[in-house]
Amino acid sequence: MNWQTATLPAALYDYAVQNRALSRLGARALWNYDIGHLRDSIAAQDPTALTLDIPCGGGLAIGDNPRHIAADLSRTMLKRARRKTTTLLQADIYALPFGPSTFDACLTYNGLHCLEDPALAIAELTRVLRPGGTLRGTTLVRGTSRDPLYSLMQRLGVFGPSGTTTDLETWLISAGLTDIDLTPSGAVTGFTARK
Numbered sequence: 001m002n003w004q005t006a007t008l009p010a011a012l013y014d015y016a017v018q019n020r021a022l023s024r025l026g027a028r029a030l031w032n033y034d035i036g037h038l039r040d041s042i043a044a045q046d047p048t049a050l051t052l053d054i055p056c057g058g059g060l061a062i063g064d065n066p067r068h069i070a071a072d073l074s075r076t077m078l079k080r081a082r083r084k085t086t087t088l089l090q091a092d093i094y095a096l097p098f099g100p101s102t103f104d105a106c107l108t109y110n111g112l113h114c115l116e117d118p119a120l121a122i123a124e125l126t127r128v129l130r131p132g133g134t135l136r137g138t139t140l141v142r143g144t145s146r147d148p149l150y151s152l153m154q155r156l157g158v159f160g161p162s163g164t165t166t167d168l169e170t171w172l173i174s175a176g177l178t179d180i181d182l183t184p185s186g187a188v189t190g191f192t193a194r195k
Protein backbone atom coordinates (compact mmCIF):
# COMPACT_ATOMS: atom_id res chain seq x y z
CA MET A 1 0.00 0.00 0.00
CA ASN A 2 1.21 3.48 -0.73
CA TRP A 3 0.89 5.08 2.70
CA GLN A 4 1.47 8.49 1.15
CA THR A 5 -1.67 8.38 -0.98
CA ALA A 6 -3.93 5.89 0.85
CA THR A 7 -5.06 8.48 3.35
CA LEU A 8 -8.38 6.89 4.37
CA PRO A 9 -7.00 3.38 5.10
CA ALA A 10 -4.12 4.99 7.01
CA ALA A 11 -6.49 7.05 9.15
CA LEU A 12 -8.82 4.06 9.76
CA TYR A 13 -5.89 1.87 10.80
CA ASP A 14 -4.65 4.52 13.19
CA TYR A 15 -8.08 5.09 14.72
CA ALA A 16 -8.48 1.34 15.32
CA VAL A 17 -5.00 0.69 16.73
CA GLN A 18 -5.26 3.61 19.15
CA ASN A 19 -8.67 2.54 20.42
CA ARG A 20 -8.03 0.11 23.28
CA ALA A 21 -11.15 -2.04 22.94
CA LEU A 22 -11.17 -2.10 19.14
CA SER A 23 -7.48 -2.92 18.88
CA ARG A 24 -7.73 -5.70 21.46
CA LEU A 25 -10.59 -7.35 19.60
CA GLY A 26 -9.17 -6.70 16.14
CA ALA A 27 -5.67 -7.95 16.98
CA ARG A 28 -7.05 -11.14 18.50
CA ALA A 29 -9.55 -11.83 15.72
CA LEU A 30 -7.29 -11.02 12.78
CA TRP A 31 -3.87 -12.07 14.04
CA ASN A 32 -4.54 -14.12 17.20
CA TYR A 33 -2.40 -11.47 18.88
CA ASP A 34 -2.53 -10.36 22.49
CA ILE A 35 -2.01 -6.64 21.93
CA GLY A 36 -1.20 -6.29 25.63
CA HIS A 37 2.35 -7.30 24.59
CA LEU A 38 2.57 -4.20 22.39
CA ARG A 39 1.29 -1.93 25.14
CA ASP A 40 3.78 -3.48 27.60
CA SER A 41 6.65 -2.90 25.17
CA ILE A 42 5.65 0.73 24.66
CA ALA A 43 5.37 1.21 28.43
CA ALA A 44 8.86 -0.28 28.93
CA GLN A 45 10.53 2.59 27.04
CA ASP A 46 13.07 4.68 28.92
CA PRO A 47 11.25 8.06 29.17
CA THR A 48 14.54 9.98 29.21
CA ALA A 49 16.29 8.27 26.27
CA LEU A 50 16.95 10.08 22.99
CA THR A 51 14.53 8.00 20.96
CA LEU A 52 13.72 7.60 17.27
CA ASP A 53 10.25 6.16 16.66
CA ILE A 54 9.79 5.11 13.02
CA PRO A 55 7.28 4.44 11.60
CA CYS A 56 5.41 6.41 14.22
CA GLY A 57 2.09 6.22 12.38
CA GLY A 58 -0.48 8.31 14.23
CA GLY A 59 1.66 8.37 17.38
CA LEU A 60 0.84 5.09 19.12
CA ALA A 61 4.19 4.95 20.98
CA ILE A 62 4.45 8.64 21.83
CA GLY A 63 4.40 9.34 25.57
CA ASP A 64 5.84 12.09 27.73
CA ASN A 65 9.48 11.82 26.68
CA PRO A 66 10.57 15.29 25.41
CA ARG A 67 13.48 13.58 23.57
CA HIS A 68 11.19 11.32 21.51
CA ILE A 69 11.44 11.99 17.76
CA ALA A 70 8.51 10.57 15.82
CA ALA A 71 9.07 9.93 12.10
CA ASP A 72 7.05 8.48 9.26
CA LEU A 73 6.90 8.61 5.48
CA SER A 74 3.21 9.48 5.40
CA ARG A 75 2.05 13.08 5.84
CA THR A 76 -1.40 11.78 6.82
CA MET A 77 0.12 9.83 9.71
CA LEU A 78 2.34 12.73 10.75
CA LYS A 79 -0.69 15.01 10.82
CA ARG A 80 -2.41 12.57 13.16
CA ALA A 81 0.70 12.22 15.33
CA ARG A 82 0.84 16.01 15.70
CA ARG A 83 -1.97 15.67 18.27
CA LYS A 84 0.62 14.05 20.58
CA THR A 85 3.91 15.80 19.81
CA THR A 86 5.50 18.52 17.73
CA THR A 87 8.79 16.65 17.44
CA LEU A 88 7.94 15.13 14.07
CA LEU A 89 9.86 14.35 10.95
CA GLN A 90 9.00 13.05 7.51
CA ALA A 91 11.63 10.37 6.85
CA ASP A 92 12.22 7.11 5.00
CA ILE A 93 13.25 4.26 7.28
CA TYR A 94 15.76 3.10 4.64
CA ALA A 95 17.62 6.43 4.60
CA LEU A 96 17.49 8.10 8.01
CA PRO A 97 18.74 11.71 8.08
CA PHE A 98 20.93 11.11 11.14
CA GLY A 99 24.57 10.30 11.71
CA PRO A 100 25.80 6.98 13.05
CA SER A 101 25.31 6.20 16.76
CA THR A 102 22.89 9.09 17.36
CA PHE A 103 20.09 7.52 19.42
CA ASP A 104 19.84 5.79 22.78
CA ALA A 105 16.78 3.90 21.55
CA CYS A 106 14.98 3.14 18.28
CA LEU A 107 11.37 1.98 18.13
CA THR A 108 9.77 0.30 15.14
CA TYR A 109 6.25 -0.89 15.89
CA ASN A 110 4.10 -2.65 13.30
CA GLY A 111 6.16 -1.37 10.41
CA LEU A 112 8.64 -4.01 9.21
CA HIS A 113 5.92 -6.14 7.59
CA CYS A 114 4.86 -3.14 5.50
CA LEU A 115 8.31 -2.94 3.92
CA GLU A 116 9.86 -4.71 0.94
CA ASP A 117 13.19 -5.11 2.74
CA PRO A 118 12.80 -5.36 6.53
CA ALA A 119 16.42 -6.51 6.99
CA LEU A 120 17.68 -3.33 5.33
CA ALA A 121 15.45 -1.22 7.59
CA ILE A 122 16.82 -2.97 10.69
CA ALA A 123 20.37 -2.35 9.47
CA GLU A 124 19.60 1.36 9.02
CA LEU A 125 18.02 1.61 12.50
CA THR A 126 21.10 -0.12 13.92
CA ARG A 127 23.36 2.39 12.17
CA VAL A 128 21.76 5.34 13.99
CA LEU A 129 21.65 3.52 17.35
CA ARG A 130 24.55 4.19 19.72
CA PRO A 131 26.57 1.25 21.05
CA GLY A 132 24.63 -0.09 24.04
CA GLY A 133 21.41 1.41 22.69
CA THR A 134 18.17 -0.55 22.39
CA LEU A 135 16.02 -1.45 19.40
CA ARG A 136 12.44 -2.32 20.29
CA GLY A 137 9.53 -3.22 18.03
CA THR A 138 6.84 -5.55 16.77
CA THR A 139 6.08 -7.04 13.37
CA LEU A 140 3.68 -9.45 11.75
CA VAL A 141 5.47 -12.68 10.85
CA ARG A 142 4.89 -15.69 8.58
CA GLY A 143 4.67 -19.29 9.70
CA THR A 144 1.54 -19.02 11.83
CA SER A 145 -2.12 -19.99 11.48
CA ARG A 146 -2.72 -16.54 9.97
CA ASP A 147 -0.54 -17.16 6.89
CA PRO A 148 -3.54 -17.22 4.50
CA LEU A 149 -4.66 -13.76 5.70
CA TYR A 150 -1.09 -12.49 5.54
CA SER A 151 -0.71 -13.76 1.96
CA LEU A 152 -3.97 -12.07 0.99
CA MET A 153 -2.79 -8.75 2.41
CA GLN A 154 0.49 -9.16 0.56
CA ARG A 155 -1.34 -9.87 -2.72
CA LEU A 156 -3.41 -6.73 -2.12
CA GLY A 157 -0.16 -4.80 -1.81
CA VAL A 158 -0.74 -3.82 1.83
CA PHE A 159 2.16 -5.87 3.22
CA GLY A 160 5.65 -6.75 2.11
CA PRO A 161 7.21 -10.22 2.27
CA SER A 162 8.06 -10.24 6.01
CA GLY A 163 9.45 -13.58 7.28
CA THR A 164 9.19 -15.99 10.16
CA THR A 165 10.26 -15.25 13.73
CA THR A 166 13.49 -17.10 12.91
CA ASP A 167 14.04 -14.78 9.91
CA LEU A 168 13.48 -11.80 12.19
CA GLU A 169 16.14 -13.11 14.56
CA THR A 170 18.52 -13.54 11.60
CA TRP A 171 17.92 -9.92 10.47
CA LEU A 172 18.66 -8.66 13.99
CA ILE A 173 21.84 -10.74 14.30
CA SER A 174 23.00 -9.76 10.78
CA ALA A 175 22.61 -6.07 11.71
CA GLY A 176 25.09 -6.67 14.55
CA LEU A 177 22.58 -6.64 17.42
CA THR A 178 22.89 -8.79 20.54
CA ASP A 179 20.85 -9.65 23.67
CA ILE A 180 17.93 -10.44 21.38
CA ASP A 181 14.62 -11.13 23.06
CA LEU A 182 11.69 -12.33 20.94
CA THR A 183 8.08 -12.46 22.14
CA PRO A 184 5.83 -14.27 19.66
CA SER A 185 2.07 -13.95 20.16
CA GLY A 186 -0.11 -15.27 17.36
CA ALA A 187 1.09 -13.76 14.07
CA VAL A 188 3.00 -10.91 15.72
CA THR A 189 6.46 -11.08 17.22
CA GLY A 190 7.77 -8.43 19.58
CA PHE A 191 11.49 -7.92 19.94
CA THR A 192 14.16 -6.07 21.82
CA ALA A 193 17.87 -6.09 20.99
CA ARG A 194 21.00 -4.20 21.98
CA LYS A 195 23.73 -2.74 19.79
Ligand SMILES: C[S@@+](CC[C@H](N)C(=O)[O-])C[C@H]1O[C@@H](n2cnc3c(N)ncnc32)[C@H](O)[C@@H]1O
Pocket (backbone or CB within 6 Å): 003, 004, 013, 014, 017, 054, 055, 056, 057, 058, 059, 060, 071, 072, 073, 074, 077, 091, 092, 093, 094, 108, 109, 110, 111, 114, 115
Ligand atom coordinates in the same frame (compact mmCIF):
# COMPACT_ATOMS: atom_id res chain seq x y z
C1 LIG B 1 0.90 -0.26 10.14
S1 LIG B 1 1.51 1.39 10.28
C2 LIG B 1 2.28 1.33 11.90
C3 LIG B 1 2.43 2.69 12.52
C4 LIG B 1 2.63 2.74 14.03
N1 LIG B 1 3.96 2.36 14.42
C5 LIG B 1 1.61 1.91 14.74
O1 LIG B 1 1.96 0.87 15.32
O2 LIG B 1 0.44 2.29 14.74
C6 LIG B 1 2.85 1.35 9.17
C7 LIG B 1 3.48 2.70 8.93
O3 LIG B 1 4.66 2.55 8.14
C8 LIG B 1 4.84 3.76 7.44
N2 LIG B 1 5.84 3.52 6.38
C9 LIG B 1 5.71 2.70 5.31
N3 LIG B 1 6.86 2.70 4.59
C10 LIG B 1 7.73 3.53 5.25
C11 LIG B 1 9.07 3.93 5.03
N4 LIG B 1 9.77 3.49 3.97
N5 LIG B 1 9.64 4.80 5.89
C12 LIG B 1 8.96 5.25 6.97
N6 LIG B 1 7.68 4.91 7.23
C13 LIG B 1 7.06 4.05 6.40
C14 LIG B 1 3.44 4.09 6.97
O4 LIG B 1 3.30 5.42 6.58
C15 LIG B 1 2.63 3.72 8.21
O5 LIG B 1 2.44 4.84 9.05
